[in-house]
Amino acid sequence: MDLAQQRLRVFAREASGISPLYEHLASRAAEDPEVADLLTAAGEERATGELLLAAAHRLVQAEPFHRLSNYYPSLGGTYGADENTWPLFRDFLLERSERVRALVATQVVQANEVRRAALLYPAVAAAAKQAGGPIGLVEAATTAGLLLGLDQYSYRYQTAEAGQVVAGPAKAALGLHCALELAPGAVLPKLPKTVKVAAKAGIGVAPADLADEDAYAWLEACVWADQPERLRLFGVASGVLRKNPPRLVAGDPVADLAKAADPIDVPLVVVTSGSGLDLVPALSALDRDSWWAAHEEREVRLIRVRDGEVSSTTLATTEAHGQRLVWQ
Template identity: 30%
Template sequence: MSDWAHSSADRATREGVAAEIRGWIPAAADSPIYSRLAAEVCEDPVLLDVVARIDNVPPMNLLFGAVQFLRGGALPSVPYGEFRAFVLAHEEEIVRIGCTRRTQTNEARRCAVILPFVANAVAGFGDGARAHAIDIGTSAGLNLCLDRFAYDYGAGVVGDSALVLGCENRGGFALPSGVPQFASRTGLDLSPIDVEDADAVAWLEALVWPEHADRLKRLRAAIAIRRQTPVTMIAGDALETLAGVVEALPAGEPALIFHTIALYQLPAEAQATLDDIVASLAETRPLARVSFEPRHGSLFPLIHVGARPYDSPAVAQGHHHGAWLDIPPTPAPLAV
């Protein structure tokens, strides 16, 4: 996991909480409002104590998300004192929200980051293959509409949809000529988002950073498409549900498993167990896995492929919100 996604800092001390926030701030560079307020929280013992009570990751995303959720809209560029007063006036509710809700996927543009690798995986199943798509940490199932979006990498549009997702292809990756089609779509999540539930959708909107009006518009367009797309949503721990989902698919038909900035919330032992499960399932049918996750040593999430994706080097890195796709960073040399 990358440092911004999870910190090993001592959360029991104010110094540890401040260190965790400082590690998060570079990943919030796209939000001047959040970056400024977070920097001031680092110097505020009272608000550091509030953040320490949010026993969840990443705590600052949850703190700011809770503030926007309770305000009912984007947080403007208010003075720190006004922000501080709001947090303290709603402290108990903010802590409750932060401890019980999750930073669930609300950015459909991540589909643009994984599309080249998903398309390549599906092509590997054979001409005309239609894979059964399974999204781990699916949230509202937006990524399972990957085959119902269109994509603009700057050299023509791939696919045909009311929602065109723009992504800068900085790495010069080979792009598919079309969007692969899915035979079925299944989303796994501890707390799946019902796109017909206004409160649940409001939480997804609250997780959009305040300056990102384009992201909010894109989220609403993606939700409209999701409401017209058949998806099987399964609540529960993927370690307990994934095998049953794959085993229930028609014998011999290919399965495509993917996840985007979701598994960082699992401890290392659980991630290793998931790798074991996927590797075992890969022995029973054609199967591919695409991972877009934070990793230690990289500011931006990395894309890996394979049943045990992290046994091999990353194939790409991408912007957290799908703005660009690039070659992976060069690994640091081993210490001697």
């Protein structure tokens, strides 16, 4: 119990200043032993405050006319957190305690932040330029493969020096916006209109099938409920990928990287975002010229593995979800 309450307190701090609704709910859940106890069904390793809030979001989705939905902008709610929010939320969860426990026992939080494609596009474009032709794109540690649509989205980078820098296909269904600042001494990157991708694959422990209604609903529930723009972008990106689904492989993104990469016979570019992985040994084992566009620890790096040699360049620092790049 103490661990569940501690995890909820940690999540409340993470949500502070970002999600008023989730900060409000998580901070109160941390002080409520009955509600916090629902999280113990997840087990020690997976028990996070975010998981409990995702489970609640999923259940509110299933009952969109419940009064609690008035506080969920993702469901059209317009109320801010007030004195009624917590009592409604508490009663809602405890009345459905078995369903909450079933969700937290079987699901994991799956982040699908398509805005991060705007952070990775310059790195992938640089890799494609070095490769000198079409590339094969692999997303390691994928869930739904949204970053594999990177070449199909359009980008608008707002700069102080040159106004808006536009990249990607002009008639893309999904447009992403990102602030682009220059570090002292840096110059604006030259971004191509297109990156030619000849093959795509994703690898993750449990890739999600966007065509599966239950899986899709859970991915929606993992988006914080008071961030409807993130939910909209997720929906549009999912629609793009459904038209031409990439090959997704279940496996360890490091140990089994070859399962995703080997069928690709063009220069290989692997992308990750917030994975915490070290792919250099796995890329070296492939014994081929390859690039890793890594958005990790709020940096974008381009790592090249060639003939046993590894080179790494830090291209930018970032905000966590894709709102801002500071070009180095």
